[in-house]
Amino acid sequence: MKPPALPDSIATPAYVLDEAALARNLETAARIKRETGCKILLATKAFALPAAFPMMREVLDGTTASGEYEARLGFDEFGKEVHVYSPAYMPGEVERLTKLARHIYFNSPEQIHRYLPIVQAEPGVKIGIRINPGYSNATLGGALYDPCAPYSRFGATRDTLDDVPWEHVDVLHAHALCEARDAGSVGLIRHIAREFPQYVRKVKAVNFGGGHFVNKPDYDVANLIAAINEFRATFGVDVILEPGAGLVVDTGYLVATVLDIHKNEKNIAILDASASTHMPDVLEVPYTPTVVGAAAPGELPHSYILGGKTCMTGDIIGEYAFAKPLHVGDRIVFTDMMQYSFVKNNTFNGVPLPSLNVLSADGTCRIVREFGYDEFRHRLG
Numbered sequence: 001m002k003p004p005a006l007p008d009s010i011a012t013p014a015y016v017l018d019e020a021a022l023a024r025n026l027e028t029a030a031r032i033k034r035e036t037g038c039k040i041l042l043a044t045k046a047f048a049l050p051a052a053f054p055m056m057r058e059v060l061d062g063t064t065a066s067g068e069y070e071a072r073l074g075f076d077e078f079g080k081e082v083h084v085y086s087p088a089y090m091p092g093e094v095e096r097l098t099k100l101a102r103h104i105y106f107n108s109p110e111q112i113h114r115y116l117p118i119v120q121a122e123p124g125v126k127i128g129i130r131i132n133p134g135y136s137n138a139t140l141g142g143a144l145y146d147p148c149a150p151y152s153r154f155g156a157t158r159d160t161l162d163d164v165p166w167e168h169v170d171v172l173h174a175h176a177l178c179e180a181r182d183a184g185s186v187g188l189i190r191h192i193a194r195e196f197p198q199y200v201r202k203v204k205a206v207n208f209g210g211g212h213f214v215n216k217p218d219y220d221v222a223n224l225i226a227a228i229n230e231f232r233a234t235f236g237v238d239v240i241l242e243p244g245a246g247l248v249v250d251t252g253y254l255v256a257t258v259l260d261i262h263k264n265e266k267n268i269a270i271l272d273a274s275a276s277t278h279m280p281d282v283l284e285v286p287y288t289p290t291v292v293g294a295a296a297p298g299e300l301p302h303s304y305i306l307g308g309k310t311c312m313t314g315d316i317i318g319e320y321a322f323a324k325p326l327h328v329g330d331r332i333v334f335t336d337m338m339q340y341s342f343v344k345n346n347t348f349n350g351v352p353l354p355s356l357n358v359l360s361a362d363g364t365c366r367i368v369r370e371f372g373y374d375e376f377r378h379r380l381g
């Protein structure tokens with residue numbers, strides 16, 4: 001899809017949410033909900049932009065959090081259901097969560113036994129158990145992003161499931177996917193139906209986690225819908241999905257400026273955006289993001305390594321080819337920069353944080369937040 005024109009006036013570095021693209025993605029979520037009756041929550045670990053919440057809350061049922069702060073964000077800013085899962089909770093965290101979240105998921109039967117009195121003290125709070133379904137479908141990063149990789153710390157293993165006090169549990173939670181296409185989603189749903197039916201029959205809802213990359217063109221949403229409907233017809237339970245990336249994939253940009261062109265056998269463009277500080281997944285996964293108007297080295301006449309202005313040698317975004325030579329002051333636009341980008345950024349080297357912006361469907365762009373020296377200074381005590 002061709003990205004829309006971004007105003008030259010945007011000061012860089014800048015993340016820009018494309019509201020028209022987000023609206024398209026939300027239509028997919030609306031269809032899945034409409035055709036299955038399932039609930040869909042936004043996993044705020046992937047994307048936590050309150051400026052986008054009014055649009056998202058029109059379609060989604062709420063948010064799912066990784067701990068107290070995200071739960072608070074969901075409670076204060078999204079305003080619908082708040083679910084929360086963490087592999088372990090800090091002292092006092094569960095007490096505080098009972099005031100924010102109506103669904104608290106635990107990582108083991110032992111945790112449920114430990115926290116049961118605290119949860120029961122707050123009427124209406126429901127308990128979930130995360131299981132480790134032993135279903136691996138890693139499409140990204142191998143074991144790094146496989147919740148069911150060997151020695152995973154996520155979820156109760158099968159041999160402990162008879163220790164779960166099921167009479168107190170409402171939701172069985174099985175997050176096992178990462179950037180999965182429909183075959184992964186359907187595979188997980190059928191795996192739970194086949195391998196864990198005796199436990200599914202003990203709960204009111206099954207949460208199939210995130211990692212459903214429903215807005216990628218090669219994801220056949222009809223197959224997911226059929227699998228959810230089959231599961232619901234078999235067990236008579238509610239179904240919950242909690243995607244993050246799949247809701248906001250391809251909905252925005254990181255806009256950078258070329259600060260300098262350095263030469264060391266190759267041409268190296270140094271940017272005011274950085275992999276280390278602004279797109280850490282580029283180094284962690286690792287992957288090479290798409291740049292608007294650029295191609296793979298050799299496919300266009302002018303090749304450049306794009307790197308950040310930090311002191312980290314590995315702060316390299318990738319090598320790209322352009323139709324024309326790059327110059328100081330040129331704009332570089334990275335695509336698919338809404339998921340796991342600004343939620344993970346940092347001020348290493350004192351590199352300024354990119355501003356947060358929203359591009360409306362009518363082409364107007366508004367700044368949601370700009371950052372300065374204070375953000376760097378405040379974190380240092």
Ligand SMILES: Cc1ncc(COP(=O)(O)O)c(C=O)c1O
Pocket residue numbers: 043045046064085175177178179209210211212242243244245246
């Ligand atoms: C428990 C849980 N739910 C949901 C998600 C969201 O996954 P994604 O952003 O890949 O859809 C994650 C991601 O790590 C997760 O750990």
